[in-house]
Amino acid sequence: MEQSLRDKLDGLDSIVGTLMGGLAVQLHPIPGPVPVVQVSIEGREELPIYVTCSDSQILCLCYLWNDSEVLTERRTELLETLLDLNPSVPLSSFGRIGDRYVLFGALALNARTADIAEDIAALSDNALDALEALSEFLQ
Amino acid sequence: MSVIKKVVTLLRGSAREIAENVVDANATRIYEQEIIDAKQSILEARSSLTDVMAREMQSARAVTRLDGEIAHYEGLALEALNKSEEALAEEVAGKVAALEQDLEEQRQAQQSFASQVSQLKELIKAAEAKIREHERQIAIAKTTESVYKATQSISDNIGHSGSRLASARESLERIKQRHEHLADRLQASEQLDRELGEKALASKLAAAGIGQDADRQRQRQVMERIRARQAKPTEGQ
Numbered sequence: 001m002e003q004s005l006r007d008k009l010d011g012l013d014s015i016v017g018t019l020m021g022g023l024a025v026q027l028h029p030i031p032g033p034v035p036v037v038q039v040s041i042e043g044r045e046e047l048p049i050y051v052t053c054s055d056s057q058i059l060c061l062c063y064l065w066n067d068s069e070v071l072t073e074r075r076t077e078l079l080e081t082l083l084d085l086n087p088s089v090p091l092s093s094f095g096r097i098g099d100r101y102v103l104f105g106a107l108a109l110n111a112r113t114a115d116i117a118e119d120i121a122a123l124s125d126n127a128l129d130a131l132e133a134l135s136e137f138l139q
Numbered sequence: 140m141s142v143i144k145k146v147v148t149l150l151r152g153s154a155r156e157i158a159e160n161v162v163d164a165n166a167t168r169i170y171e172q173e174i175i176d177a178k179q180s181i182l183e184a185r186s187s188l189t190d191v192m193a194r195e196m197q198s199a200r201a202v203t204r205l206d207g208e209i210a211h212y213e214g215l216a217l218e219a220l221n222k223s224e225e226a227l228a229e230e231v232a233g234k235v236a237a238l239e240q241d242l243e244e245q246r247q248a249q250q251s252f253a254s255q256v257s258q259l260k261e262l263i264k265a266a267e268a269k270i271r272e273h274e275r276q277i278a279i280a281k282t283t284e285s286v287y288k289a290t291q292s293i294s295d296n297i298g299h300s301g302s303r304l305a306s307a308r309e310s311l312e313r314i315k316q317r318h319e320h321l322a323d324r325l326q327a328s329e330q331l332d333r334e335l336g337e338k339a340l341a342s343k344l345a346a347a348g349i350g351q352d353a354d355r356q357r358q359r360q361v362m363e364r365i366r367a368r369q370a371k372p373t374e375g376q
Contacts, residue, residue, distance in 0.1 A: 030289075053285075135311055
């Protein structure tokens with residue numbers, strides 16, 4: 001699985017870079033029990049995208065904020081906004097893993113490198129956009 | 140228990156628990172074994188199905204053939220009667236009765252094969268549905284586990300690298316500042332280009348005797364002429 005994800009991501013950095021208008025993109029494998037590769041995009045180093053895969057799909061994740069950063073009094077409003085936004089955001093969905101809010105895109109295991117690159121570029125743009133739009137709900 | 144229900148229950152616990160518990164190794168093994176068994180029974184059912192379908196076709200052909208033979212011999216019996224060959228007609232009737240017996244047997248066989256075919260098709264459908272359902276349940280469990288394990292690895296990695304996970308607001312601020320800085324630099328470089336370009340153009344125009352700088356040049360020429368006239372009378376004296 002580890003090897004197959006690495007093979008799939010071969011050349012991903014340059015495709016994402018080109019898609020994003022010539023930005024430098026770097027890939028770093030993250031050690032652990034499941035394959036994870038960190039994708040860092042120039043100028044957006046604080047919002048890296050993580051690519052991981054299971055037996056059934058490839059998942060591109062961007063961690064947005066922690067539960068502790070959400071303004072308590074506006075929490076419900078934020079959750080409803082995220083649910084409402086979900087169908088509108090192209091290629092990406094909001095979710096939560098543990099106490100971390102994420103924006104993610106899921107692809108079939110047989111997705112091509114170019115498809116993964118497109119998802120990552122969309123995810124990065126959407127994450128930055130979402131962070132800006134929803135920062136009013138955060139401390 | 141549906142696997143989504145199980146995930147919902149586990150979600151009330153800690154993230155680490157989810158990563159460790161959602162894939163119940165024993166349950167997954169059972170599901171995986173059931174998938175293998177179901178696939179095997181589909182293979183067997185398919186092979187029986189082709190056999191039973193072939194037999195059904197044979198019976199159907201026999202029924203058609205016997206129908207034809209019965210009609211043929213009944214015609215012959217009628218002809219014998221018309222020729223007052225009672226004994227011959229009797230004999231042919233005996234043949235027809237035997238053929239009808241065969242026909243009845245073939246019809247029953249055909250019905251029995253047809254019902255076996257539909258049973259086997261049902262069995263295959265049920266086995267395929269079971270495989271799909273088990274594969275979906277395993278996929279949900281493994282995906283949940285994988286996502287939580289990935290998050291754990293990422294958190295550990297950030298922890299080890301010593302870098303603090305910035306708050307979302309801080310991250311956004313930093314990215315925006317960087318973008319503004321970049322935009323300012325772009326603007327400054329454009330301005331510089333423009334200024335340099337303007338200066339170069341102005342000096343070209345002046346050299347060609349056009350524009351404001353050109354006026355100043357003409358003024359200088361007039362002054363030179365006047366100074367020259369001023370110098371002349373002195374020369375004459």
